[in-house]
Amino acid sequence: MQTELCKILNIQYPIIQGGMAWVATAELAAAVSNAGGLGIIAAGNAPGEVVEGEIIKAKKLTDKTFGVNVMLLSPFVEEVMEIVHKHKVPVVTTGAGNPGKYIKKLKEIGTKIVPVVPSVALAKRMETLGVDAVIVEGTEAGGHIGELTTFALVPQVANEIEIPVIAAGGIADGRGFLAALALGAKGVQMGTRFICSTECTVHDNYKEMVLKAKDRDAVVTARSTGHPVRVLKNKFTKDFLKLEKNSISPEEIEELGVGKLRIAVIDGDVENGSVMAGQIAAMVKEIKSCKEIIDEVINEAATELKRLKALNKEE
């Protein structure tokens, strides 16, 4: 189950771990990379020196390729990009914006650039600017999302660009992996599945919340701010959505969300915090090591492919 993406990103399997703010630490990224995927450290809204500390830690935990996700809404984006250059990070993924202004400098140091795109137009613009691949993330994903689904957006982007498409949003097992390849992707990104891994350092309450999630629990908040975010239903989302209905200003709504992810991830307050996770949370039923997760996705995809091929032979 290798694709052209493996050579471009220097990985054994075309499986990328999502650069989830506060969740994607050096420990998680190193475990995914050591298991043959591409581990990603999340910069989130953290300052440069915090990201630098995670990069240094990751280099001690793995000799495999890993990346850094730069969240483009972060107030520290410029200093994080400086750190990425200083440490010649091999792969940079970006989210929540257009990384156009950073592409030239990253290419100069040979860093592979893989932006998340929520639309065909942005995917085409990124290819023209010379990025190495795009992560096409559907609205099924956790955290900051676009409006289109993975199932609709992936084939449309794959029709329009030549560089590899990586499917993200709603993928947590071999069936989703194989479906993504069938839609034209050359790899997948998984976030929610890796939250429930033994190496993920989020509070156990956060992992429990994902394990207990039902199909309709991953709701969208803050649509009115233009930065919709998918989180698991709890007291915070109920109060938040009520306030949004009373149309408090977008600035007040943004203010409501500040720091809420940290209290869920670090303090384990999953009632008053923001538990970011995708719609596939309801299918994640067990905490496993990153190696078990990756091996199971690859083996299940191979088994599923054999079953589908047998159907063809029956005709």
Ligand SMILES: O=C(O)COc1ccc(-c2c[nH]c(CNC(=O)Nc3ncc(Sc4ccccn4)s3)n2)cc1
């Ligand atoms: O400039 C344009 O054309 C718009 O470009 C884009 C618009 C959206 C995206 C996008 C959607 N999803 C992603 C990748 N995923 C994410 O970035 N997920 C995130 N989760 C929590 C985050 S922290 C946050 C979130 C919102 C507001 C403040 N802070 S970022 N990128 C990428 C590019």
